[in-house]
Structure formats: C-alpha cells, structure tokens
Amino acid sequence: MDELRARIKAVNLKHERPYIFVNTASSMDGKIALGDGKRLKISTIEDFKRVHRLRNEMDAILVGINTVIKDDPHLYVKTGFCPGPIRNPVRIVVDSNGKIPSESRILSGTTKTIIAVVKGNEENLERLKARETGNIIIKGVEANEEGKVDLHSLFLDLFSENINSILVEGGSTIISSLLRKGYIDTYSIFFRNFIVGGKQAPSIVGGQSAVAPVDLIHLRDPEIVIMEGGMLLSYHSLRQ
Numbered sequence: 001m002d003e004l005r006a007r008i009k010a011v012n013l014k015h016e017r018p019y020i021f022v023n024t025a026s027s028m029d030g031k032i033a034l035g036d037g038k039r040l041k042i043s044t045i046e047d048f049k050r051v052h053r054l055r056n057e058m059d060a061i062l063v064g065i066n067t068v069i070k071d072d073p074h075l076y077v078k079t080g081f082c083p084g085p086i087r088n089p090v091r092i093v094v095d096s097n098g099k100i101p102s103e104s105r106i107l108s109g110t111t112k113t114i115i116a117v118v119k120g121n122e123e124n125l126e127r128l129k130a131r132e133t134g135n136i137i138i139k140g141v142e143a144n145e146e147g148k149v150d151l152h153s154l155f156l157d158l159f160s161e162n163i164n165s166i167l168v169e170g171g172s173t174i175i176s177s178l179l180r181k182g183y184i185d186t187y188s189i190f191f192r193n194f195i196v197g198g199k200q201a202p203s204i205v206g207g208q209s210a211v212a213p214v215d216l217i218h219l220r221d222p223e224i225v226i227m228e229g230g231m232l233l234s235y236h237s238l239r240q
C-alpha cells in the first residue's frame, strides 16, 4: 500500500486532481455479471480481502447508477477483512437524472454518500431532501456532451473537498467512459477461473466498440499476480 500512497500523492501534487483507481472482478471471458445483468459473486475470499483493504486506503468509492439499481451494494469496508482502523470512504453514485431508488442500501448507514446529478436535476431527488442534512449529499455537476454527469468536473470538485483518491467499482458503462476519456490511473481486474459465455452478459468495458484500429485503447506494462481461484491483472500509470 505504500507504493499506492506514493502514486496517489504524486498525482495529487503534479496534476491537482484525485487518483482514479478502477477495480473490477471478471470471469475469464470478460463478463462481470450473469446473462440477465444480475449480480454474480466473482471474487474469492482472498480477492475480497484485497478489495476491502483497497477500499480502506481510498477517500471515496464510486459506482454508476445502474450498478446501484442492479446490485444494490453497501460499499462499506468489512471489518473482518481489514487489519487496523476502518476509514469507510465516502460513497459516490453517478446518477445524471437522480433516479436512485430511495430504499437503496448505499443510502443507509452513517457513511457519507454523494449523489452526483446533472445541474438542474437536483429537484428529482426532492424525496431525499429530508435526509440531506445527514449523510446524503446531492451534488449538481456540469453535463458532458451526452448530457450525463461530466466526470472531469466531478473529480475536480471532489478534489477541492479533499477527496484525493477514488476507487471506481463499475459498472461497465462508467468504466468505458473513464477509459475513453483517459481518466484512469490504475486499472485492475481480478479474473476468476470460470466462464460465463454468451453475448447478453455485460463485459468489463461497455459503451461503444472500437470500429477501427485507431479507436483501440492501448494498455502497457501489465502486472500479473496469481491468486486463489484466478489472477489479478493491473495496469498502473495509465494516465501520464
């Protein structure tokens, strides 16, 4: 973790923005859920421990709204999986139109949760207003060219609030946006030794396919660690 802390610090100082770490669990054929998009438990215990320790190092954990709707994650740090004091990073949901279900588990508990909506759409979350004084914060952000939350503006805004590192845990549409824009510093995938198969199951990276070689996103300097039930593949310093 010392190496990661040094990387985060270097990016914060040099670029004055948060460090973006994307972490995904995938089948060997690149699928991150079942055929109907339902949650699939992919990580092994060893990988869960790694992820919870990683979460505990970061200032925030971010997911897209579809992941909240499909998986209903808590995104907290599990005590038993993590040595030392638990920090419980801020949870962030990227939700342009403010459609997050009020009963979502990410809105529960005492950890701060930020819902990032496109400016002007804050009123769609009027139903959460009463809870806003507590741990739920609704943040209006500039829209990007597709009318969705502009991730660059969001990251700069979060950095001004002392969020220096963000762990992105999916799903595939958010990862695609980040890769296409070149916003990722570290990209880690735990590949589990099983196959889901088929076309319907979502892949690690969603969005549009490359239609010409010039559209390919090239990765370099892979680091591979063999783990219980699979392997961890990481690319660091993606963004120079």
Ligand SMILES: NC(=O)c1ccc[n+]([C@@H]2O[C@H](COP(=O)([O-])OP(=O)(O)OC[C@H]3O[C@@H](n4cnc5c(N)ncnc54)[C@H](OP(=O)(O)O)[C@@H]3O)[C@@H](O)[C@H]2O)c1
Pocket (backbone or CB within 6 Å): 023, 024, 025, 026, 031, 032, 033, 037, 038, 039, 040, 042, 063, 064, 065, 066, 067, 068, 070, 071, 094, 095, 096, 097, 099, 144, 148, 149, 150, 151, 169, 170, 171, 172, 173, 174, 175, 177, 202, 206
């Ligand atoms: N195995 C794993 O590690 C893992 C982890 C997480 C999720 N998953 C799986 O991933 C699937 C969900 O992924 P998904 O691709 O459907 O959805 P997602 O990436 O979770 O959320 C995508 C949504 O985020 C919103 N968004 C707002 N601003 C955006 C921006 N700048 N760029 C991209 N999206 C933006 C958009 O909805 P609005 O336009 O409404 O804002 C968009 O449709 C589920 O099946 C889940 O099980 C797997």
